[in-house]
Amino acid sequence: MLGSLRFALAMAVAFSHMGLTPDFHFGSMAVVVFYLIAGYVMTHSFSVNFDGRLSRAPAFYLDRFFRIYPLYALSLLLIWAFCRLSGYGVLYTDWRSMVANLGLLQLNSHPTIMNPASWSLGTEVQFYLLLPLLAYWRPLKYALLPLSYAVFLAATFGVIDTQTWSYKLLPGTLFVFILGSVLYDLARDPADRRSRMIVLSMVAVGAVHLAVMSCFPAHAEARYSLESLSGLLTGIALLYLLGTVKPSHRGLDDWLGKLSYPIFLSHVVVLYAFDYLRLHGAFAPNLRGAVALQLLATMAFSVPLVWFDDYFQRWRKRLQQRRAQAPAAAPAAATAAA
Secondary structure (H helix, E strand, O other): OHHHHHHHHHHHHHHOOOOOOOOOOOOHHHHEEEEEEEEHHHHHHHHOOOOOOOHHHHHHHHHHHHHHHHHHHHHHHHHHHHHHHOOOOOOOOOOHHHHHHOOOOOOOOOOOOOHHHHHHHHHHHHHHHHHHHHHOOOHHHHHHHHHHHHHHHHHHHOOOOOHHHHOHHHHHHHHHHHHHHHHHHHHHHHOHHHHHHHHHHHHHHHHHHHHHHOOOHHOOOOOOOOHHEEEEEEEEHHHHOHHHHHHOHHHHHHHHHHHHHHHHHHHHHHHHHHHHHHOOOOOOOOOOOOHHHHHHHHHHHHHHHHHHHHHHHHHHHHHHHHHHHHHHHHHHHHHHHH
């Protein structure tokens, strides 16, 4: 069911950016749940597909690059083309912005990025770099979880900048990814007492944190703090309930999961296009039906991107298989010749 969940979260991000949730930013809540899912799914991927060995970390990084970067680069190209052709929007071409946009790692810390929705990819990529070590050596994972939560706690109560440290940068969000990883450990081995205790403890601590923070309106109203905590608690429940559920329509669930990343990346292009049309009087600025049109346009725009990504991933796997088979074929040919 995780494919359907990722689709719903991507749509929540799109809804929020369309201005439908001005008081409570459901898109921010969805991003935190995405962090949990990333910790869960990537721990599974590294453990199963890469044998959980540190020596396979380069192969894991390469796989992540080819899963993330092609569609991300295509989204930048689409935004660049639209802004150039329409004259709408700002393209940041200074060298620091170019490095941030093309390199992914700085997306969560650089202010001028071409695809504003993509900043969280920077946080995720930073986590992916740490994941092989965290998955291989569990004590490090368990040690970093409370340290990261301490940064998050300080940020939600305004000791350090709330938006930066409780939502964007890795020191204050790493515990969310780690918690997703621990949830995978628990799903793989329900008898794992340590994982169960960590999950239950985080639920209790998060609930107390939310209750205390709610008593101080200034902190509860700080940007993204309430959404982050709500996303954490909601995401834990969803992953625990849905992580091991096999959907009755597996094909549909997989397809919706594939659609989530293109929706996440491409809805910004659609928003730019609709803002451009509003400026030129194509429809009333506050027309409610425009939201439905934006959603339909985002879905229609995302489907070809899914086809593109499927084609690219199949081509990549065929190429990898040929390379893997080539060394074995050479000795066989030499033996036949002898």
